[in-house]
Amino acid sequence: MNTSPASDRNLQGITGCLSDYDPEALKVQQAQDIMREYIQPVCGMEKLTIRQALGRVLATDIISPINVPAHDNSAMDGYALRGDDLVDVQKLSLEIIGTALAGAAFMGAVMHNQCVRIMTGAVMPAGCDTVVPQEFTSKISDTQVKLSAGNLHAGDNRRLKGEDLAIGKVAIRKGKILSPADLGLLASLGIPEITVQRRLRVAIFSTGDELRSLGEALEAGCVYDSNRYTLYGMLTRMGCDVLDMGVVRDNPEALEAAMRSACENADAIITSGGVSVGDADHTRQMMHRLGDVAFWSIAMRPGRPMAFGKITSAGKSAYLFGLPGNPVAVMVSFYFFARQALQQLMGADVPPLPLxxxxxxxxxxxxxxxxxxxxxxxxxxxxxxxxxxxxxxxxxxxxxxxxxxxxxxxxxxxxxxxxxxxxxxxxxxxxxx
CATH class of the missing domain: 2.40.340.10 (MoeA, C-terminal, domain IV)
Structure with missing residues (x-):
């Protein structure tokens, strides 16, 4: 596909590059590719404390202000020693001259045939480059320990300064959806606040004269609208702000008013129903009237009738995903099309779903x-x-x-x-x- 910026081209320009483009029977991969090329992330950032940032999209690279670890330190409990004391003999006896604890370093110098009792995370004493695990030693007295030299090599069980993350290196790249581990990493770097992308605003509504909202009477031939509730749950889980516009009746005037209102108040619009070929299915026609439509049918099951495009009203624009009306088809088309597109709109760098x-x-x-x-x-x-x-x-x-x-x-x-x-x-x- 042509990879020129979507901002310089409309949907027709993108789809025109497809040799086998058929808007009434597009392949799944083609539909996903069109969305990926066309959608541009929203602008807008905000600063949050790291406690508030879980699940948000990082807006700028995080550069490490420190080395992690800050010093060479021990990877386990044992004894710190000089690696050049390891010789090809069965047993080695060393003098214990002190103790190093995490947060309380041993301040003296370690000479040949000496060692320091050391705990995990403690700073390596001056002159030491190796740690022998406690289980490979036998204590002769309070001031002497014996170890099996054959079990150890110089440099073993030592974590180097900056080994995990060096000062000035990228710790987390922009576009990452922040996980609990990321919050811990930020805290370990002493970073209390970060800049994230603003939340995506998504308007949803269902179309159909037969639909009733919860709490309304259910007349013959009518059904309760479940799609708005599954969409609300899926979008909320993604971290979107959801504008629920309810049920829109099957007439062009009501649909146009709903689309214009949604377009003027949201970054994206998700509708369910009204995208097939029935006489009362007006969504596709209204998308053509208000903007561009890339496709309206995909060679898939369930979810064949699905429309994607962009509409404009009062100088504002929004991406529009016209999903089918059947409940399972709504969820399938959301997870395999709308979800990744919305993540791209958020500015998130998200790989394809793993199969x-x-x-x-x-x-x-x-x-x-x-x-x-x-x-x-x-x-x-x-x-x-x-x-x-x-x-x-x-x-x-x-x-x-x-x-x-x-x-x-x-x-x-x-x-x-x-x-x-x-x-x-x-x-x-x-x-x-």
Whole structure:
């Protein structure tokens, strides 16, 4: 694909570079590539204490102001000695001249055939470059210890100054979504505050005359809207600020008003329903009216009707993800398309989701020519290997199947039916859903 900056090109310019571009049957990888090339991160930063920064996107590189560790120190409890005292003999006897504790260094100098009792993390005494573990020694008296020289080499069990992180080096790169370990690393460097990207604002609404919100009466032919609640949960878990605009009725005027309001108040908009080819499905037409549309159908199941583009209102613009209306299709299209796009919009540097290959416990029917996502349960088989089974009926309206599943089975575009025992790609839900 053309890699010129998206800011210099519109969606038509990007899609025009695809030789086999078909907006009504785009391959999964093509759709993901279009999003990746087009989306640009939002501007805006804020300074937070590290206690507030968990899950936020780092806006600038963190440069280490100190060496970690700050001094050569011991990697274990034992005795610090001079490496050149190790000779090719069975036993070596050393004089104990002091003790070094973490936070309380031994201040004297260590001469030949002398050692210092040392604890893990304590600064290495002057002249010492080696630590013998306590279990490889036998104490002769309070002032003398014997060790087996054959178990040790000069420089063993010593952590060097700056070994973990040298002063002036990058400790954490911008774009990282900060984890608990990152907070600990920042604290270890004495850094109390950092600059992060501002939170992403995402507007959501569902479309359909048959939808009712919780608390409303459920007339014949109507259903409760579940999509806004799954979207709210997924977006909240990503650290987004969510603007829930409720249910929008199936008429162009109401949809245009909702899209314009969302566009003027959010960085991205996620709709569910209204992107197929029915007479009352107006989302795609409204996207064309208000902006650019890259595609509106993907060769996948579930989730084939999905639109992506950018709309503008009152001088403001927002990326728009028009997801299908069926509950499972909403979750699938969110996790395999919208999630990574939103992370890019946040300014996060996130690699593709890791897939694992495991054995299928049963036959799975599949025809080539589309990517299929099936709900699966991953567990250990009787042969001691991991195996996966589908959750039963794979209808895109069966939300219970997503609740029961612990992984997604991915059957790739050119792949055919799977025989029992054959390996398939899976994406575990832990940490994702």
């Amino acid at each position: 694992f290959n495991v054995k299928s416990n049963a036959d799975i029917r599949k025809r080539p020519g589309r990517t299929e996502y099936q709900r699966g349960i991953l567990a250990m088989r009787n042969d001691g290997e991991p195996g996966v089974s589908i959750t039963g009926s794979q209808g895109s309206g069966i939300l219970r199947s997503m609740s029961e599943a612990n992984c997604m089975i991915i059957l790739h575009h050119d792949q055919g039916s799977i025989a029992a025992g054959e390996k398939v790609s899976i994406l575990p839900f832990e940490g994702l859903i």
